[in-house]
Amino acid sequence: MLKMMPPKTFGMRQRPAGLLLACILSWAVFNGMNAAAEALPDRGPDTSDSVAQAFQQKNGSIFVGWPKPQAVVILTGELNGYVEPCGCAGKENQKGGLSRRQNLLRAITNAGWPLVSVDLGNQVRRFGRQAEVKFQSVADGLRDMGYSAVGFGPDDLRLPAEELIAAVAAVGDRETPFVSANVGLLGLDAGITPRFQIVEAGGLTLGITSVLGDQEAKTIRNDSLEMVSAAEALADIAPQMTAANCDHQILLAFTSPAESRRLAEAFPQFDIVVTAGGGDEPPMIPPSLTDETGVLVELGHKGMYAVAVAFFTDAEAAASSALQPVQKSSSGRPFLTQRIPLDARWGESDEMIQLLANYQLQLETLGLKGLRLGTSRHPSGRTFAGSESCADCHSAAYDVWKDSAHASALVTLEEAVPNRDHDPECLSCHVVGWVPQKFEPYEGGFLSRAETPHLAHQGCENCHGPAAAHAAVEAGDVIASEIEQDRLRSELTLDIATPEGRKRAVNNCLECHDLDNSPSFDFDEYWPAVAHPSESR
Amino acid sequence: MRRGPNAWIVAGLAAVVGTTIGGATAVSELLLRPLQIGEVAIVSALPSGPVPRLVTPEVTFDFGRMTVGQKGTHEFAFTNEGETDLELTKGATSCTCTISGLEQNTIPPGETANVKLEWKANPGGPGGDFRQTALIITNDPLRPEVTLTIQGKAFAMWDPFPSGIVFSDLQPDSVVSATAKVITHGVAPPVVKVVRVSQESNVITNPVDQDDDEVARAAEVADSPYFTATSEPLDPSVYEAIPGATGGMLLTVTTVPPLPIGDISNQLEAVFTIPDMRGDASEGGTATPEPPGGWIAKLAVQANVVGPLGVAGANWDSSRDFVRVGSISSATGTQFKLFLTAKGEHRDAVKPVVIETVPASMKVEIGEPSQIGDGVVKRIPISITIPAGSPACNHLGSQLGGLGRIVLETGHPDVPKLTIPVRVAVGP
Structure with a gap:
């Protein structure tokens, strides 16, 4: 005989288990989806799928198969005055610009990757009032983007010292990101910029310094700067950086790739050496420094690319996921590198557009006379x-x-x-x-x-x-x-x-x-x- | 009596089931979307059937040395070692690099096709390292993208280092020199005919596209009153280390006082010939014959001339020549640091003494002077404090009140008194 049974319900004792089941199931579904489909920082915050895909197919995909790194260092430099793509040939056909750069950094932060941003230097390429105004604007922009360390290029250091100091010196409690081991504005002991920086990200401690190459220093005639040779300066500060127990040390060397490599050989404590010069574009995979460890990073010219160096805790995970070779630091920590084209996939950042608008407004206010343009x-x-x-x-x-x-x-x-x-x-x-x-x-x-x-x-x-x-x-x-x-x-x-x-x-x-x-x-x-x-x- | 399910078992089961469902949902979503190159999910979900497999013996080619304007080409072989057709699509190339030879967009299994990259070395530009890339999109699931790279070094007829001479922070009476090297790439070292600094500047000439009458036109411009220039042959040890370099000159520019305060922009010119190069476009030399008047290397010579005393610091606004403090609270006050710099022959006489501050509550302390580098410039720190509890005031330079100031007696014979304007207001 078929006996009708009332619908089964959980009693008082059973109800909490049901609720728990529902909650945990929801949480797990949510987290499971996130874990499997966690967004890679491969586009700007507001970039559509179609735009992102179009520029992936145009200039290459990035971060292919990367697991979440322990920390990522984004390296930029040699902006050479190109604060934005001019748009003459269609902005979408050009790479570079501070606006896209900020959105790259923002995407990485939004993805939850611990980030350190570092710039080699040479923000301008000319001399005169416009270059001074531009340098100040770029310095402001780098601070707004949260850069941890910024070096000097020779064109930066040809600007009058008072302009440089106004742009780079610490303001109130806000420390300066500018750093140089061998160039001192108004003297190495003036304390306007530190000789190295120590930063932390993702539990890693990074020591960062910069030098201007000896050949490049010879091209600068500015008595308000104190300059010593790069090797002498590094010998001076290397023990201090080592004493800081950094997990990794980064050298920003504004000199030729050959000279940067020589400095790296003389000071093997640096895992990442960023060099000036080289080709118009960075190589796809930067070469190792010595003994197949470390990395010599070229950035290309005009700020069209950024380069990411990301550290991982698990070499096997990185190797099994990413479609590129895993490199190693001198301490054996695995890392991957990525050349990042700053194209339209990054969209525009309102803050940097406003910064550029303020720069244009300054030019308008100064006028051609205030910009001290010569006539011929x-x-x-x-x-x-x-x-x-x-x-x-x-x-x-x-x-x-x-x-x-x-x-x-x-x-x-x-x-x-x-x-x-x-x-x-x-x-x-x-x-x-x-x-x-x-x-x-x-x-x-x-x-x-x-x-x-x-x-x-x-x-x-x-x-x-x-x-x-x-x-x-x-x-x-x-x-x-x-x-x-x-x-x-x-x-x-x-x-x-x-x-x-x-x-x-x-x-x-x-x-x-x-x-x-x-x-x-x-x-x-x-x-x-x-x-x-x-x-x- | 039956017991309800154990809460821990339920939790564990839910976590496993939920994670599986979530993960599967996400993967299925990814697989249903169009191919997103680079997504790890695609790599981990390779089709099980036959696929194309791209093999490239090289993806980077080094041209070595090229003359500026010279065209170079290289063919990269693409072989399909898979089981189905390999499809190739052009992506983007660098601005001056072009892909050709990709007429065959489909490569059947077992066959090879060539992709040709063409590049013209820095046309209209200077020499230097170059690297250009081209992206090829493929349907090989393991190599959805291939980036081809060409690189090398382009040589112009002449390359300057640095590209111009800049004298920063000069004094009106400064007599200083700076040098620039010009490296040449002809068949022999250059013979310099004329070296000078002209009074006005023109475009830095492209060494390849130099007009025949460029030298004559430049000669019409008067000499600069502010600079002289000399030339001497570059020591072979300097240029021999540079691949392809065959000679060079060391150009020295020296300032001629009195220099006017402000910016100066002139042009260094060196007219030179290279023996046996007239009309010669042989390998190892230039692709362009020597112009009738010879080659002319032009470098910008710029200077910034300032007075004997300067002010620097984060708060110093050089556009408007005042110290920018802004509105501060009397409850907290503020402090900051400036530097006074002294240059020129009387720099050691500078011993500043504060004789007035506005607002009066502003405290100014002069620090110990020290020399910068080789002692041409003297640096004097100035510490400025507006202490907490300072009375309210407005010195923002508006109608409500003029700018504040720090007045110093300097000890400098030419500038005995220095007033540093300060833009500040103190509120509650």
Whole structure:
């Protein structure tokens, strides 16, 4: 006989076990999913799957199969003034920039990887007021990003000492991340920057110092700095760093790879030696230092890449998961390295964009006069008239120009976010009458929309030469002989049908369409977009 | 009477089951998504059937020495040792590197195809080390990406080291020198015809694309009144260690006082010829014939000239020439440090004495002077304290109150009194 049974319920004694089962089951499902699908820090915080995947397939995947490291050191350097991709060739086609860098660091932190950020130095590459302002901005940015140690490059140290000190010195309770064993601002004993730093991450203690190479030091003529040889300085501080019982020691050596290797051999206590120089890009896998241990890290140029060195507790786990060889420190601790392209997969960081906007605002506030830009005479000795002066006689050519991107070049700077129409490094190729590669105006070149509106945009005279005298003669404002009139006309003729004319034209284009701003420039491909008839009305 | 399940057994069982379910869910989600290159889950869940298997004998090629502008190519062999077709797709390349020879995107099992990388060594740029990469995407589950690397060293006709000369923090009466080396890569050491510093600067000439009339144009510009230049042949021991270098010159630039306070930007020029190089583009030399007037090496010469006394410190705002303290609380006060630097022939006479501070509560202590490096600059620390309990004041430089100040008697004959403006306000 089938007996009806009431639905089974847990009694008072059974109820806690049921609740426990439900809670633990939920917790375990949650944790199980997290453990299996823990996000790798392979993209910016707000980057979509499609964007991340597109740039993985374009510039390579990163952290493939890495387990969570005990600690990761992110190495950057040789920014050389490239605080952001300029966008001339499409920002998505360019690598580098502080904004993407911050998002990389943020992604690593969000993934729960204990992080130490270190920069080799050489934030700028030029000399003058703009470089000083830029250095200050980058130094602020590095502090905001939480850098633990930052070295000096030779271009940094050519800036006036008072500017350097204002940018790098400790402010209140906030210690400076800048460090140098052999360069002392106002003296090694002035205490403005420490000679080494000790930091901790993931239970590891890291000692970090930096040196400027002896050859590089010889190129600096600045009496407000005290410099000693790199080897002498390292011999001085090495015992102190060893006494700090660091698990690993990092040397930032701003010198050639060969000289960095020599320093590493002389001071084998350094597991990670970061060197300047080398190729445009870092190698895929950096070489070992000695005895197949340690690592010599190249960073490439212009801050387009970062390099990660991550320490692990378990060599086998790292080896079984990652698709790359596991390297070892001198103490035997396993580590993996990763070359990280700073491309659009990282997105933009609001804080760094704001920092760059403030930098642009400073340039605007200082103005060309405040930036102490020099002016030079145009090699021809002539002055500029503006593209509108060409329109009456060369109407067909003018119409082609008017419809080209050249005719709105300044607008692209004005409408950029942040706007860059007060930045000499941008203006020089977006207006008439500047020396493109020196970022300075010629005498009589563009100054501002208000003062020289006729010289806005990339105009006719940047290729043909200054035409004020020619325009004045043709307009009858100045009386000239027929011979003189012909001479002025011929001086502005650019005939690309001749080898000499073509070479002159191509070289002229390359002043702006250079590797940084127009890497795929090819004269024959680009010329049809601006090809214009030579005859005048 | 039946007992309910043991709580510990339930907990353990739940943890195991839950973790398994969670892990399986996550893995299944990963497998259902499009291939995300590099995810460990893909590697651990390889298909069990036949797969392609890529074998490459090399992924890095060193070109060694190249002339700037010279084109180099190298073919990398891709062999499929798997059992199904190997599919190759171009990823990105570095800015000046191009992939060709990838017409055959599918490599059948057992066959080999070549991927050719082409590169033009630093066209329009200086010499130096180069490294360029190209990414190839494959359907080999164990090698979803292959990065090909080409590297080497490009040589221009001449390479400067450093690329310019900068004199920082000079005095108007400074007479100092600095040197730069120019390494040449012709068939013999250079013969220098002219070396000078011109008054105005132009673009640093690309040594490959130098115009024929570049030398004549440069000669039209007047000499700099602030610098002189000399040249001497570089000792062979200096350049012999540099691969491909065949000569060089040591250029020395010396300042000529009086120098104006501010920035100076001029240009060092060395016009030189290299024997037997006119029109010669033989291997080991330059790809471009020597211009009619000779080669012209141009280096920027820049200087920053300052007065005999300077102020430095984290709080010093050099753009506006004041000490930036801002608003502070009287309850806590503040303290910070500045440095006074003294340069020039009277530096040892500088012995600052405080004669006034505004606000009056600001305490200024002059420390012991010391020399920096070889003693050309003297450093004097200044400790500044606005103690807790200081009366409220506004010296922010607004309409409510002018800037505060520290006034020093310096002892310097040319600058006997120095006023250091201080932007500060003390509130409750």
